[in-house]
Amino acid sequence: xxxxxxxxxxTNTKLFVFNEAGGIIHESRIQPKWRTVDDLTVLxxxxxxxxxxxxxxxxxxxxxxTGIMISGHGCTFALVDDTELTxxxxxxxxxxxxxxAERIDDRIPGxxxxxxxxxxxxxxxxRHMLWLAxxxxxxxxxxxxILGYPQFWSxxxxxxxxxxxxxLGCHSHLWAPLRKDFSSxxxxxxxxSKMPAFARAGAVLGSYxxxxxxxxxxxxxxxxxxxxxxxxxxxxxxxxxSDFTLVSTGTWVIIFNPxxxxxxxxxxxxxxxxxxxDGEPVATIRFMGGREFDVISQGWVKxxxxxxxxxxxxxxxxxxxxxxxxxxxxxQKGVVVGPKPNPEDRAAAAFLYVILMxxxxxxxxxxxxxxxxxxGLNRSGLFASLLAQLRxxxxxxxxxxxxxxxxxxxxxxxxxxxxxxxxxxxxxxxAASITGLASYRDSWRQxxxxxxxxxxxxxxxxxxx
Numbered sequence: 001x002x003x004x005x006x007x008x009x010x011t012n013t014k015l016f017v018f019n020e021a022g023g024i025i026h027e028s029r030i031q032p033k034w035r036t037v038d039d040l041t042v043l044x045x046x047x048x049x050x051x052x053x054x055x056x057x058x059x060x061x062x063x064x065x066t067g068i069m070i071s072g073h074g075c076t077f078a079l080v081d082d083t084e085l086t087x088x089x090x091x092x093x094x095x096x097x098x099x100x101a102e103r104i105d106d107r108i109p110g111x112x113x114x115x116x117x118x119x120x121x122x123x124x125x126x127r128h129m130l131w132l133a134x135x136x137x138x139x140x141x142x143x144x145x146i147l148g149y150p151q152f153w154s155x156x157x158x159x160x161x162x163x164x165x166x167x168l169g170c171h172s173h174l175w176a177p178l179r180k181d182f183s184s185x186x187x188x189x190x191x192x193s194k195m196p197a198f199a200r201a202g203a204v205l206g207s208y209x210x211x212x213x214x215x216x217x218x219x220x221x222x223x224x225x226x227x228x229x230x231x232x233x234x235x236x237x238x239x240x241x242s243d244f245t246l247v248s249t250g251t252w253v254i255i256f257n258p259x260x261x262x263x264x265x266x267x268x269x270x271x272x273x274x275x276x277x278d279g280e281p282v283a284t285i286r287f288m289g290g291r292e293f294d295v296i297s298q299g300w301v302k303x304x305x306x307x308x309x310x311x312x313x314x315x316x317x318x319x320x321x322x323x324x325x326x327x328x329x330x331x332q333k334g335v336v337v338g339p340k341p342n343p344e345d346r347a348a349a350a351f352l353y354v355i356l357m358x359x360x361x362x363x364x365x366x367x368x369x370x371x372x373x374x375x376g377l378n379r380s381g382l383f384a385s386l387l388a389q390l391r392x393x394x395x396x397x398x399x400x401x402x403x404x405x406x407x408x409x410x411x412x413x414x415x416x417x418x419x420x421x422x423x424x425x426x427x428x429x430x431a432a433s434i435t436g437l438a439s440y441r442d443s444w445r446q447x448x449x450x451x452x453x454x455x456x457x458x459x460x461x462x463x464x465x
Contacts, residue, residue, distance in 0.1 A: 002063045003413055004220075006052060006153065007228065007406040008032075008072040010092075010251045011290065013048065015055045016403060017063045018410040022421030024403065026059055034091055042088035049156060056210055060218055067417075068157055068208060070225030071409035072150035073251070074170040077125045079132075079143040080155065087132060087139035089152070092122030096131040104130035108173050109183050115262060115273030115281060116171040120325045126173030126185055133189065146194045150225025158206035158222035161196040166230035169275025177273050177281035178262075201226035201234075201277045202412025223413040226277060228405035229254040232374050234277050235408030238415075239423045245367040248404065249375030249383070253289030253358055256282050257365040269328040269364055277412065285365045287327030289354040290377060295323040296336065296350035300343065303380060306434060308348040313436045317341050319353035320448050327357065328364055332451055355386045356444050362391065370395040372426050374404035381429070388431035390441060397426035 002025065007014045010032075017026035030051050033044040059065060075092035078085060096104065107130060108118060122128035133140050147155055148167035155161050169175040174191075176183045186192050199205060203224045210218045226234075229248040233256050236246060246256040256274065260283035265271040273281040293300075296319045316338045321327065323334035336349060354377060362371065371394055373384040379402055388396035401407055407423065414421050 001066045003067045003069055003410055004056060004059065004065045005069045005071060005406045005409050005413070007403070007409065008070065008149065008153070009228070010073045013051075014406065015052070015059070016406045016410070017059055017065060018407075018421070020414070020419065020421060022407065022410065022414070022423055024401065026063055028055055037088055040088070041091040041094055043091065045085070045089060053210075056220070057213055060210060060220070061212055061214075065220060067221040067223060067413055069202065069223040069409050069413040070150040070153045071228045071231050071405045072148070072153070072167070072225055073228055074167070075123050075125050076149035077129060078147045078149065078152035079139055080147060080152070080161065081142055081144045086142040087136055089149075090122060090128050090132065092125065092128065095121050096127075100131055100134055104134065107185065107188065109185050111267045113176050114173050114183050115177055115265065116173045117267035117270060117272055119171065119270070123326055124171055124173045129191075130189070143194055145196050146191060147196070148225075150227065154205055154222055154225045157208040160205040160222070162199040162205060162224055163196050164201050164224055164226060165198060165275055165279045166201060166227040166277045167225070169281075170227050170230070171272045171274070175275065177275050180279055199224045200416075201231070202409070202416045204416055223416060226409050226412060228409075229256070230274060230277055231406070231408030231412065232404035233282070233408070235404055235411050235423065236372055236426070238408075238411050239425055241370075241372070241426075244370040244372050245362065245365070247358060247362075247371060247373045247387075249289060249373070249377035251288065251290040252286055253354065253361070253377070254284060254286045255358070255361050255365055255367070256284050257367050257369075258282050259369060260366045264366065266364070268330070270326045270330065271328075271364065283365060285328060285361045287322070287357050287361065288324035289357060292323040292334070293350045293354050293377070296334070296353055297347040298343070300347035300350065302347070304348055304351050304382060306382065306432060308344055309352060309386070309434050312341070312345050312348045312352065313434065313440045315339050315345065316443075317345055317349050318444055318447060319349045320444070320451060321357065328361055329448060329452060337447070351382070352386075352440070355383060355390070356441055358387060359390050359441065360445065368394065370397060372397055372399065373429070374399045374402065376402055378402060382432070384429040385432040386434065386437070388429045389434060389437055392431065396429040396431075398429050399426055400424035
């Protein structure tokens with residue numbers, strides 16, 4: 001028996017096959033395809049589904065797959081009737097026209113209700129829903145169910161529409177975490193009747209009949225999907241960790257600190273309350289670290305070594321925030337300053353930028369406990385070791401696998417079957433010993449703050465409540 005987990009990131013879509021021991025025995029990946037319809041960027045869900053079906057056909061006979069689980073990135077929703085989408089799935093990285101934005105933003109509930117900051121683009125997918133409701137009211141009229149992104153794929157395989165609290169509660173403006181209920185926006189827009197019943201992440205919803213290459217049929221259980229970073233949080237908690245801060249890295253760097261009081265969250269710094277798979281609000285701060293690394297480094301894909309870091313510290317090359325919307329220093333245009341960098345220097349400066357933004361974010365979210373580093377930005381281990389050097393008062397550990405989101409999703413699905421696959425505990429990290437790193441951090445923060453007051457006047461985020 002094994003499980004297929006589709007881990008749907010904004011940049012990469014991955015298939016991982018897990019065995020009953022919780023180990024990854026196969027993986028494959030593609031990049032999602034986006035297309036233009038009228039003036040909108042939308043997902044090519046047909047191409048995605050064809051790849052997913054083919055991947056299942058290829059791997060099921062080899063690995064005896066018996067179930068399908070979904071882990072998905074945030075900020076994305078789907079409108080469906082009984083059998084298909086009523087409107088293509090929007091790319092969350094597009095801004096509504098100014099005249100529409102001015103109207104819809106007045107309808108958004110305040111931060112004390114939703115603990116969702118007012119973010120640009122579709123980073124709050126309730127905002128994109130308001131935009132689509134104005135742009136295409138006929139799509140909403142035909143809609144039977146409003147689904148989160150993982151739940152769209154669970155529905156695509158099973159035909160069963162459901163809700164899931166970690167995804168709905170992920171800075172959508174649609175959930176009031178302290179009340180554990182839909183927000184006033186859902187009531188005001190008349191959307192509650194289109195919100196399906198809730199099921200726990202990982203619960204079996206139904207089944208999918210897969211035709212194998214030899215013509216035989218295989219029936220696979222379909223599990224309810226989950227928000228990716230919340231799946232990682234669940235995984236480490238399932239290992240028995242209780243007092244820790246999670247740094248989940250990928251296109252986004254998302255930092256959970258359950259010990260941070262919700263009242264200390266500053267919406268103007270992209271701080272919010274995510275919601276765990278058990279419905280618990282969890283203090284969070286985030287920035288688009290993986291995307292910013294790509295922008296600063298101009299798409300660097302080679303390794304980065306400690307001597308590369310030492311070189312840019314010695315040359316005083318700094319990448320200063322921000323290179324993507326949102327984050328703890330919003331509303332200012334990122335810039336690389338200092339001597340002209342070569343490609344290796346740009347990549348090292350980009351990597352240090354993400355480290356320093358993470359370090360800053362840990363301060364903002366009041367992290368003083370053990371820090372668990374998870375995800376693709378720590379593939380080489382350098383991310384965690386640099387963080388350990390910058391934060392000697394805290395224990396830094398790293399996942400034994402970089403795929404914490406997919407592993408957490410698998411654990412949720414196995415749990416629903418009464419199985420508890422053993423997970424490997426995080427590994428202690430030895431601090432790096434980079435000369436001048438602390439002084440570089442201090443200079444970076446000073447320069448970043450000096451640039452911030454002017455930029456704040458145009459920051460798109462909601463002010464602190």
